[in-house]
Amino acid sequence: MVKLASWNVNSIKARLHILRDWLESFAPDVVMLQELKCQTDAFPHLEIESLGYHAAVVGQKTYNGVALLSKQPIEDVVERLPGDPEDEQARYLEGTTFGLRVGAIYLPNGNPLGTEKFDYKLAWMRRLRDRAAALLESEQAVVLGGDYNVIPEPEDCYDPKAWEKDALFQPESRAAFRRLLNLGYVDAFRALHREPQAYTFWDYQGGAWHADLGIRIDHLLLSPQAADRLAASGIDREPRGREKASDHTPIWCQLEDR
DNA sequence: ATGGTTGCCTCGCAA
Numbered sequence: 653m654v655k656l657a658s659w660n661v662n663s664i665k666a667r668l669h670i671l672r673d674w675l676e677s678f679a680p681d682v683v684m685l686q687e688l689k690c691q692t693d694a695f696p697h698l699e700i701e702s703l704g705y706h707a708a709v710v711g712q713k714t715y716n717g718v719a720l721l722s723k724q725p726i727e728d729v730v731e732r733l734p735g736d737p738e739d740e741q742a743r744y745l746e747g748t749t750f751g752l753r754v755g756a757i758y759l760p761n762g763n764p765l766g767t768e769k770f771d772y773k774l775a776w777m778r779r780l781r782d783r784a785a786a787l788l789e790s791e792q793a794v795v796l797g798g799d800y801n802v803i804p805e806p807e808d809c810y811d812p813k814a815w816e817k818d819a820l821f822q823p824e825s826r827a828a829f830r831r832l833l834n835l836g837y838v839d840a841f842r843a844l845h846r847e848p849q850a851y852t853f854w855d856y857q858g859g860a861w862h863a864d865l866g867i868r869i870d871h872l873l874l875s876p877q878a879a880d881r882l883a884a885s886g887i888d889r890e891p892r893g894r895e896k897a898s899d900h901t902p903i904w905c906q907l908e909d910r
Numbered sequence: 911a912t913g914g915t916t917g918c919c920t921c922g923c924a925a
Contacts, residue, residue, distance in 0.1 A: 662916075662917070662925085663916090663917055663918075665917090665918095666916085666917065666918090687917095687925085689917065689918065690918095713918090714917090714918050714919075714923085714924090715918085715923085715924070715925095761924075761925060763924090763925080769924095801925095855914090855915080855925090856914085856915040856916050856925090857913090857914040857915045857916090858913090858914065858915085896916095898916095899915090899916075899925080
């Protein structure tokens with residue numbers, strides 16, 4: 653069994669002790685991290701390696717940044733989402749580990765509406781669809797995990813009305829997410845859980861965590877070859893309740909060995 | 911109604 657998880661840590665420096673505790677207690681085999689908020693050279697390689705993980709990192713000053721951690725070596729790393737050579741934002745990283753093709757995704761937020769930021773989000777989602785389709789042609793088990801910045805359905809939100817003018821819940825954003833599913837990818841959480849109001853993000857503002865006013869925007873998408881092996885999935889709320897927590901909490905799934 | 915919170919590191923931006 654291989655255990656995979658994804659977590660937007662909102663600064664790996666600010667979150668390093670919580671990340672360390674969680675890697676030791678939750679013991680995932682593969683981890684997709686987002687919002688490192690550090691340059692590639694500043695990634696804490698020694699600490700991560702001392703916990704038993706290989707790491708592939710694409711960083712950037714101040715914003716964005718993604719990493720792939722694995723208890724086995726990571727091979728054939730791709731450090732950019734194809735389709736736009738001008739795109740300098742550190743939002744995509746892909747590698748092979750445990751015999752799986754794994755992508756770490758930090759999809760653009762897209763706010764505010766009516767700006768180039770929303771256009772960038774939709775263009776990025778078109779590029780992701782093209783990449784996801786190309787990966788299917790390999791017929792390998794693929795896991796594309798990360799902060800998608802999309803609320804797929806009204807039940808993935810405490811109050812759809814509060815988000816109707818937000819890029820995360822726009823019809824165009826939701827349709828682009830459905831197009832990924834329509835390729836044949838499976839939402840690892842929703843495949844095994846029907847309950848509404850299961851969240852992965854709670855805003856820092858207004859006591860959202862304590863009132864459980866959250867949204868489900870972090871997702872693990874599985875190719876058919878991976879989905880056939882899906883044994884369990886979930887959301888680990890424990891790290892969100894800690895002092896100086898990230899505003900996101902980890903999501904995870906377990907795949908049976910072939 | 912445009913509030914308030916966090917992390918970065920500039921005196922604002924992004925989320």
